[in-house]
Amino acid sequence: MISAPEIPTVDRAGLLGLYVSTWTAFFGPKGTDTVIIAKLESAALKALADRALKERLAQVGQDVYPPDQRDAAYLTKFQDGEIKNWWPIIKEVTLRVSSELILSGLTWTVLVQACPQSSS
Secondary structure, X not given: OOOOOXXXXXXXXXXXXXXXXOOOOOOOOOOOOHHHHHHHHHHHHHHHOOHHHHHHHHHOOOXXXXXXXXXXXXXXXXXXXXXXXXXXXHHHOOEEEEEEEOOOOOOEEEEEEEOOOOOO
């Protein structure tokens, strides 16, 4: 990672092939007007084009994805892939997932906590 070169990669730590990424997205209520979605998307894309913002995000270890990976259609495809990859693992270890609405009303934080298997 650029912001923490002293931390070994997962491959160097012996976990070959493990890849976990973090990502950030805006979410709104189902049925949000497409005009509002377009305005939010446009504002986000404009902000992500700012060199100073990109540099700051890199300093804190946040990747800025290429332009072709920044729209709602790509996010939907990406999420579907993440669900396909992670859902079997979540079910296997009985993870409890809860969501907490962030102040803006547009973003969700997902908290994942491992839970012991229930005896019932």
